[in-house]
Every structure is written in structure tokens, then in C-alpha cells.
Amino acid sequence: MANHIVFFSLVALTLCHLAFAFEPSPLQDFCVADSTTSARVNGLACKNPMNVQADDFSFSGLNIMGNTSNPVGSKVTPVTVAQLPGLNTLGISMVRIDYAPWGINPPHTHPRATEILTVLQGSLQVGFVTSNPENRLISKVLQKGDVFVFPVGLVHFQRNVGYGNAVAIAALSSQNPGVIGIANAVFGSNPPIAADLLAKAFQVETSVVDQLQSKF
Helix, strand or coil: CHHHHHHHHHHHHHHHHHHHHCCCCCCCCCCCECCCCCCCECECCECCHHHCCHHHHCCCCCCCCCCCCCCCCEEEEEECCCCCHHHCCCCCEEEEEEECCCCEEEEEECCCCCEEEEEEECCEEEEEECCCCCCCEEEEEECCCCEEEECCCCEEEEEECCCCCEEEEEEECCCCCCCEEHHHHHHCCCCCCCHHHHHHHHCCCHHHHHHHHHCC
């Protein structure tokens, strides 16, 4: 019995040391993404620090207006780890969003990030929908200089409610926030979701689903 007590005490002590050995803070100055490696990690592998340059931490172009000549009338210009390797592991990114008059950024979610948006020009109606069962719409109109936050994972949108162009800048709490467009995911999946399934889910005729799927 005494030997068992000693054994379990040693196991508990070892696990305790392992637990406290975990360090959630960064263990190095940076981890610039190395896009050339085939290594698979939760994120991107680090470039050799001796090969890191200032350009790894720099991005140019957010001063350029995005092309909003498309069916939704908006253009998102992202600055994530894919465009700025120095963001790797830092848990932050940003986007510029341009809106034509009455253009929209359609309902979508970011599965890995909360978003905080600032209006730089124009007027935007913004909103998000809470989770089931309430599905409550929380929405308001923002003016230049106003800020709004979209909680992580919730469906949200923006719409330009003015007669001129609008511009917003948003920060996101992940270097790779991801985006799931609701219409694109539901009606434009590859391979397609069965039309009869979607017809039943949306309580419409299959022909309506067929028409929607043809657009994505």
C-alpha cells in the first residue's frame, strides 16, 4: 500500500510540473509565417529568424479604394497572415471594406475572431443575430467615426445606407479569422447540398433552391 501511495504521489507531482511548464505567453519575439514549408501545424510554421526582413511586417495598399463593381456592391481588402506573414501567432488582423451606394457586405461569420469595425466615410447599417433560440437582431446605423463590435462566430452584415461611397476599417482577433458567407456556404457548396434538403429547410419549392444555387 505504501508503494502505491508513493507511486501515485510521484505521478501527481510529475503532472503538476508538466501543467506549470505550459507557457501561454510568446516564447520568442515573433514567428513570421514560412509559406515555403510543407510542415502542418495549427497555424503556419516559423521562418528562420535570421531570414526575417522588415517587409515581413509590412503591407501596402489600404489607401487604395476597392472595386465595388460586383453584385453585392462591396469589396473587402484583407490584411491577414496570408498577406502579412509577421502576423503569424499574434492573434490579430484587419480589413478595409469599401461599399458602393447601397452596397452590402452580405451576412457572414468569422469562426475564429471577434470583429471591431470603425466607419471612416459614409453611413452604414450594421447588425448581428444572436444564437438560437432567440435569433435576436441587434442593429443600428453608424456614422463616420462610430465603432461597432461583432462577437465571434455570430452572423453579421453591413449595408451602405447613403448615396455616396462608404469605407470602414475593421480589426479581428485572429491572424486567420476565416469567413463563412451564409449564402455562399448554403447555396454554393461544393458539392452542392441536395436541393430537396434545402427546400425543406427553407420551406420553399425546389425550383427556388435551384435558382439560388445557380447564382453561386
